Amino acid sequence: MIFTSYSNIISPLGFSTKENYEAVCSSQVAVKKMVFPFSKDPFCVAKINDQLIDQCFDALGSFNPATKLEKLSVLSINDVLIQSGIDTQDDRTLLIYSTTKGNIDILENRYKDIDAKRIYLPVFASYLQSHFKLKHAPLVLSNACISGILAIIIAKRFIEQGYYDNVLVCGGDILSEFTISGFKSFNAMSAEPSKPFDAKRTGINLGEAVATILITNKKELAQPYNAQIISGASANDANHISGPSRTGDGLFQCLEEIKTENKEEIGFISAHGTATPFNDEMESIAFDRAGLNTIPVNSLKGYYGHTLGAAGVLETILSLESMNHQRLIKSEGFETKGFSGNITMIDSHTNKSFTSFIKTASGFGGCNAAALFKKISN
Amino acid sequence: MNSIISYAHIKHNRVSVNGEIIFQSPDTLSLSEFLSEAYKTLAISYPKFHKMDLQCKLGFLCAEFAIKETDFLVVNDLAKTAIVLSNAASSLETDRMHQNSINDKTNYFPSPAVFVYTLPNITIGELAIKHKITGENAFFVTEGLDAGLLANYVNMLLSDATEAAIAGWVEVDGTNFEAFIFLAQKAENINKNCIFKPLNQSSVITIYNQTQWTH
Amino acid sequence: MDALIEKLKGQIIEQLNLAEVKPEEINPDSPLFGEGLGLDSIDALELIVLLEKHYGIKIQDPKDGKTIFQSLRTMAEYIQSQGKS
Numbered sequence: 001m002i003f004t005s006y007s008n009i010i011s012p013l014g015f016s017t018k019e020n021y022e023a024v025c026s027s028q029v030a031v032k033k034m035v036f037p038f039s040k041d042p043f044c045v046a047k048i049n050d051q052l053i054d055q056c057f058d059a060l061g062s063f064n065p066a067t068k069l070e071k072l073s074v075l076s077i078n079d080v081l082i083q084s085g086i087d088t089q090d091d092r093t094l095l096i097y098s099t100t101k102g103n104i105d106i107l108e109n110r111y112k113d114i115d116a117k118r119i120y121l122p123v124f125a126s127y128l129q130s131h132f133k134l135k136h137a138p139l140v141l142s143n144a145c146i147s148g149i150l151a152i153i154i155a156k157r158f159i160e161q162g163y164y165d166n167v168l169v170c171g172g173d174i175l176s177e178f179t180i181s182g183f184k185s186f187n188a189m190s191a192e193p194s195k196p197f198d199a200k201r202t203g204i205n206l207g208e209a210v211a212t213i214l215i216t217n218k219k220e221l222a223q224p225y226n227a228q229i230i231s232g233a234s235a236n237d238a239n240h241i242s243g244p245s246r247t248g249d250g251l252f253q254c255l256e257e258i259k260t261e262n263k264e265e266i267g268f269i270s271a272h273g274t275a276t277p278f279n280d281e282m283e284s285i286a287f288d289r290a291g292l293n294t295i296p297v298n299s300l301k302g303y304y305g306h307t308l309g310a311a312g313v314l315e316t317i318l319s320l321e322s323m324n325h326q327r328l329i330k331s332e333g334f335e336t337k338g339f340s341g342n343i344t345m346i347d348s349h350t351n352k353s354f355t356s357f358i359k360t361a362s363g364f365g366g367c368n369a370a371a372l373f374k375k376i377s378n
Numbered sequence: 379m380n381s382i383i384s385y386a387h388i389k390h391n392r393v394s395v396n397g398e399i400i401f402q403s404p405d406t407l408s409l410s411e412f413l414s415e416a417y418k419t420l421a422i423s424y425p426k427f428h429k430m431d432l433q434c435k436l437g438f439l440c441a442e443f444a445i446k447e448t449d450f451l452v453v454n455d456l457a458k459t460a461i462v463l464s465n466a467a468s469s470l471e472t473d474r475m476h477q478n479s480i481n482d483k484t485n486y487f488p489s490p491a492v493f494v495y496t497l498p499n500i501t502i503g504e505l506a507i508k509h510k511i512t513g514e515n516a517f518f519v520t521e522g523l524d525a526g527l528l529a530n531y532v533n534m535l536l537s538d539a540t541e542a543a544i545a546g547w548v549e550v551d552g553t554n555f556e557a558f559i560f561l562a563q564k565a566e567n568i569n570k571n572c573i574f575k576p577l578n579q580s581s582v583i584t585i586y587n588q589t590q591w592t593h
Numbered sequence: 594m595d596a597l598i599e600k601l602k603g604q605i606i607e608q609l610n611l612a613e614v615k616p617e618e619i620n621p622d623s624p625l626f627g628e629g630l631g632l633d634s635i636d637a638l639e640l641i642v643l644l645e646k647h648y649g650i651k652i653q654d655p656k657d658g659k660t661i662f663q664s665l666r667t668m669a670e671y672i673q674s675q676g677k678s
Contacts, residue, residue, distance in 0.1 A: 038483070041421065102468070107477045121468050121519040139527070140519040142468050144501045150516065157534050178473070181480045182493035185636060187655050212489060233539070234514050235460070236506040242494045243634055253512060258537060364494060365503030367515045429635075487646045490638040491610070566630035 002127075002156045002229045004221035004245055004373065005166075005214035008079035009315040010072050011207070012046050012303060015056060017080065017357075020314075023323040024303050025349060031193045031205045031305050035054060046194055046207030046305040047175055048072070063131075065113045069174050070127055072210040073160060077132060080212045084221060086166050090134045094164045095138040096155055097125055098147035099309035104178050108110045109175035144363030145272070146234060147171065148312020149210075153232030153371055155215040165217050171313035172210035177343075179308070180206060180278055184207035186242070188276055196273035196299035196331060197280045197345055201339030204274045207305025213312035222376065223319045230356070232371035233257035242364055244278055248286030250368035256360070258372045265374075266295050267354025268346060270319040272361045273299020274306050275333065284341025298346040299370055302332030306356045316359050316373070323375065328352050381537045381570035385546075385560035385585050386444035388416075388436060395443050396573055397588035409555050413439060420446070422509065424574045430496035431472045432555070434504045434558050437463065439547035440557035441505050444544070451509055453567050454542035460514035460535050462528060463559075465549035468519050469498045523558065524548045525582035532562050534576055539544055541567060558586055597669045605665070608659050610644045623663040629664075637662065648677040 008016060012030035013023035030046035052069070057063075060078065079096070084092060105111075106119040115278070117123045125138040139152045148171040155167035157215040173179075183189050183206060190203035215229070221229070223247065235253040237245035244250075268294060271283050280299075287297065299317045307314055322329050328350045337345070356374035387394045391412045393401040401419050403412045413435045417427055420442055445451060466498050472495040494500060501518040507514065514535055518527060523554060532543045546559035562577045563569065575581040595620060602616040609632065612633045623629035624638070637655075638664050644650045650672065 101473075104473070109437040119470065120466060122466055123519040125519075126521075137521070138433060141516065142393070142497070143502075143515060143517045144448050144497045146515075154516065154531075155532075157538075161530075161534050161537075163530070177480060178477060179494075181488045182490075182496065185488040185490045185642070187641075234516070235457075235505065236512050238510045238512050240633065241500055241503045241507070241635075242490075250512060257556055327429060334463050363499075364497050365499040365515075366506055367499060367503070423613070425611070425613050429610040487642055489613050489642055494635060 001217070002159050002214050003219065004225050004227050004320055005216045005223065006080050006223045007211070007213040009209065009211045009317055011209040011314065012183055013303070015075065016296050017317055017321065018333045021318060023266065024318060025135045027330070027332065029193060029303050029332060030207060033041065036177065036180070043104040043180060044190060044205040045175055046205065048208055049232050054115035060322035066083055067114060067118060069103055069104065069172055070124070072172055073128060074131055076210045076212040077128070079170060080214050081169060084214050084296060086214065092165040093134065094136050095128065095134055095168045095170060096151045097128065097140045098151040099140070099273065099327060100144060100147060100167065100173050101176070101179060103317065104176045105174060108177060109336065114255065117212060141299050144365050144367055145308055145311060146361040146363045146367045147368040148310045148314070149313065149316060149359050149361045149369045149371055150234055150274055152213070152215060152229065152312065152316060153234070153369065154316065156229045156232060159215065159217050167215045168212060169313055170210065170212040171310040172342050173208060173310055174261060175206055175208045175309035181218060181257050187206060190275060193333060194275035195333035196275040196301050197284070197334050197339055200334040201275040201277065201280065201338055203276055205305035207307045208351055209314050210305040211306060211310050211317055212269070214314055225324050226376045227320055227323065229261035230372040230374050231258040232369065234367060234369040237366035239366055244282040244362055246282065249254050249280045250366060251283065251362055251370065252289045254360070254368050254370035255286060255292070262293065263291065265354070266358060267323060267352055268357050268358050269295055269297045270315050270359045271297050271299050272311050273301050273331070277303060281339045282362070283360065284339035284343050287343045288341035293342050294344060296328060296344045298329055300329065302334070312359065312361050319357050322363070323354065323357055324377050326351060326353055338362050380533055380561045380562060380566055381518070381563050382562050382575040382577050382581055382585065383450065383569045384448045385558070386440050386500060387586070387589050388440050388557040390589060390591055393443055394589040397481055397585070399589065409550065422557050429491065430504055431547060433469065433471060434495065434501045434554055436550060437501040438504050438508070440548065440559045441544055444559045444561050446500050448561065448572055449569050450542065450561050453525040453569050456509065456511045458513050458541040459511045460532065460540045460543040461505055461511060461545055462532055462545040463502055464518040464524065464528065464547050465498060466519065466521055467549055467551040469496050470570045471550045471552070471567040472496050505544065523586060525586065526579040528563045529577055529579045530581050536564055560585060594669060594673065597672065600604055600667055601665055601669055604610050604643060604647060619665060623664060625664055648672050650675050650677055
């Protein structure tokens, strides 16, 4: 059995999983309209307070200059290490890092005193290895927006096959002019807080976050969630490099792969729900095709925006919190049905008794992933 | 025993298949020109090729050469065929292009066609689209070719629902470029006229070093 | 109008990387999307960039693109109507 263990989330809503879960339960939203020096139009984004990052990082100790993503990652991984007490120098421990753009702000010449080579993800990984004295070089996964959940699935596979006992999965991406300008050129950004699955949705908000979760085969570490990863899969639409399959082929294939016999046990689906017209429509069709019509769906991107490499990890952690508290999280931003698939949305925070959930994700390049998590039965 | 049935390697303006150089261009040609010439030798008409960035073109062609003389696409269930690629620079070459397009505020025209390629897994997407390959995906970013990672991860997939895989390394960084792709499948899926090497770290290293690049 | 259409052919071939298409093969009245040149959603966005970059025209609502980019001729007519050719 492969268990989920301790976790951390660093986002505009807090620097711990607990703070983030409580904020989401009280319907706080990380997304705000902000003006950036590179554009006269404001953007709706979820940005972490830079001074707070520096304060927390400096409180850890005196270190060589680090990039924003490095500071966030160190803080997040550190929190999980303290909670779990695992030995990073152990041969049976691995760190998998999920990111789409890494230290992309190095390209913007943001740092005068940091080696520009840290734009290379293996060099960034090496920084983390060195900081935490990890035995093995961290494995970096860069597979667009499915990276986070795929990293968790890959962690499960490595442990099951006997390569490792403990795998830290950390996902992170920062806001940058690079990414904002890119999504703007795709006309994919909403000028207002995004509304996943809603009839009036117009696009994404970008967000920054780092989230870490420990995946393990050690039952004594299966806290606080007492949950396991049952199954996971990825699949490609083989349709278009930036638009999803209209019939949700790849996502449907993933859902068929991870299927549980007892659909009634599934409490909810944590969807990708980016609030683009195409993604949410596609997901509704895939869920419908997979016969998941009565299982309530939410997207957390109404709270956090789209956090790219962090999304799959962050959203899985909050879904585990949701299952641990037996409380469904409202799909923030959703008011009226704006999709053709026959599915059910979570439109308010609701108490519910359930023992499993599905997490899905889709991304540029036609990739899709899904995983099934379940409470350990006593 | 899972097997490697074919491989292709592109470097120094040369294309090698199963260890033999089958095509080369003069060293004076740029990567873009070399890729154009290599594409012509395949005699396929695939207009989408010209929209790809250099890294995708490189990966796409390398896979085409590896697949060309085999029955890989016919013998295997493409819904159970994985694509697992890797490199060290992620999508850095195209990242620089996009960054350049936003540096000059007086000449500010970020291009969606460039931005979409600022993700390394788009190479996987292009291959998937061409051949309708809908199985597992993963793009790892590693310091150099990690033969153990690729062999072990593909073996892991083949021990589950996956039945075949296209795997390897695709990198463009400045003037340096290299693509190395091998095809692997479960032993039961017999492909005629192929090399058969056991899928493990040692074999991947052997075939990677097989070609005599006269350079 | 003809000169503008010829110029547009060259610009489109370059901006959209239509390397296997010759200018004489493009029929100015054929649909740009669907059949004809078979352009896709990224090409649609690139045409918006092309208008801005080469003609200084900013399309406020991308949905207007459907009519403007119906064919090469409608595109040329639009440019002329904006007084930008």
